[in-house]
Amino acid sequence: MDSLKNAAADVVESGWYIRGHFCERFERAFADFCGVKYAVGVGNGLDALSLMLRASMELGRLHEGDEILVPANTYIATVLAVSAVGLKPVLVEPAENSYDMDPKLLERAVGARTRGILVVHLYGRLCAMDEICEFASSHGLLLFEDCAQAHGARLKDGRKAGSFGFAAAFSFYPTKNLGALGDAGIVLTNDESVANMVRALGNYGSERKYVNKFKGVNSRLDEIQAAMLLAKLPDLESSNERRREIAARYCSEIKNAKVLLPEIPQTASEHVWHVFVIRLKSEESRNALQTFLKERSIETLIHYPIPPHLQEAYAHEFSGDYRIAESMAKTILSIPMSPVLTDEEVSEVIGAINEF
Numbered sequence: 200m201d202s203l204k205n206a207a208a209d210v211v212e213s214g215w216y217i218r219g220h221f222c223e224r225f226e227r228a229f230a231d232f233c234g235v236k237y238a239v240g241v242g243n244g245l246d247a248l249s250l251m252l253r254a255s256m257e258l259g260r261l262h263e264g265d266e267i268l269v270p271a272n273t274y275i276a277t278v279l280a281v282s283a284v285g286l287k288p289v290l291v292e293p294a295e296n297s298y299d300m301d302p303k304l305l306e307r308a309v310g311a312r313t314r315g316i317l318v319v320h321l322y323g324r325l326c327a328m329d330e331i332c333e334f335a336s337s338h339g340l341l342l343f344e345d346c347a348q349a350h351g352a353r354l355k356d357g358r359k360a361g362s363f364g365f366a367a368a369f370s371f372y373p374t375k376n377l378g379a380l381g382d383a384g385i386v387l388t389n390d391e392s393v394a395n396m397v398r399a400l401g402n403y404g405s406e407r408k409y410v411n412k413f414k415g416v417n418s419r420l421d422e423i424q425a426a427m428l429l430a431k432l433p434d435l436e437s438s439n440e441r442r443r444e445i446a447a448r449y450c451s452e453i454k455n456a457k458v459l460l461p462e463i464p465q466t467a468s469e470h471v472w473h474v475f476v477i478r479l480k481s482e483e484s485r486n487a488l489q490t491f492l493k494e495r496s497i498e499t500l501i502h503y504p505i506p507p508h509l510q511e512a513y514a515h516e517f518s519g520d521y522r523i524a525e526s527m528a529k530t531i532l533s534i535p536m537s538p539v540l541t542d543e544e545v546s547e548v549i550g551a552i553n554e555f
């Protein structure tokens with residue numbers, strides 16, 4: 200708390216609030232943390248997604264109407280970003296064990312106009328990156344990552360979320376594993392031209408003041424939020440570790456035949472448990488457990504109750520069969536997960552679920 204107050208005071212005293220040293224320092228620190236060359240701070244996660252895609256279009260790597268494979272089971276922002284820039288999202292069903300895009304279904308989803316894959320490391324779990332990277336390169340597809348839920352998730356060899364593809368987008372919405380005190384986002388890439396393009400597009404399409412090369416937008420990471428993130432970044436690893444501890448307790452101590460627990464990946468660090476999602480056998484049973492926990496003052500959420508293709512915003516746009524995503528939406532439940540949960544609180548959650 201004090202470190203945040205001090206950081207905010209530093210910004211106030213500096214008298215410089217946009218495109219300054221805090222943003223530069225955080226971009227460098229976060230790029231280094233993720234093992235990527237370039238980082239460009241932007242206004243939020245949705246902008247990070249759409250600006251990395253638009254930058255790829257301005258650079259001639261993608262063209263209007265190109266198809267991008269995205270998971271059917273994701274937060275709406277992933278799909279919105281693709282359609283907002285004039286690309287066509289093609290939904291791929293999740294795997295039952297991971298909730299992430301099923302790599303076995305990619306082949307069938309690729310068409311003549313498919314040019315990219317946008318993976319989402321949903322709930323904080325890295326997608327099957329070896330398989331997906333291999334698939335993308337053998338099919339000549341650009342690989343993008345939505346890392347909004349996966350800050351710090353990494354493979355055994357140290358490669359982290361955000362370092363696998365052509366570009367990656369992060370959100371620092373306050374509830375994310377690394378959260379600002381307001382809206383913030385970042386684009387990571389190893390390609391300098393992508394970084395420069397994202398920076399120009401997010402600053403009115405301008406590389407030089409008052410010279411507008413592109414029809415850009417205003418989406419920048421301001422100094423206050425950058426200072427907050429810079430102060431919080433050193434705690435990310437330990438707070439992810441605490442999340443893993445809680446997840447391990449849930450997985451070993453929840454014992455109820457009605458409840459399906461998530462799989463812990465082979466390397467524990469592949470998962471940063473942005474949320475802890477359990478599954479029940481039916482919608483009725485899920486709703487009953489949610490009510491049962493609520494009566495015991497245990498708040499739960501559903502990530503997400505309506506999959507993107509069933510949202511009114513996308514009525515009639517997706518004609519495929521997405522029954523796995525639909526059945527997940529009806530049967531999943533996110534139980535309390537936060538690095539500030541105490542051991543007793545975790546025990547209470549476990550006790551209540553076992554009693555159900």
Ligand SMILES: *Cc1c(COP(=O)(O)O)cnc(C)c1O
Nearest residue numbers: 243244245274276277347370372
């Ligand atoms: C939070 C989130 C976003 C959007 O981030 P904002 O900063 O809220 O715009 C995008 N994708 C996923 C998977 C998210 O969880």
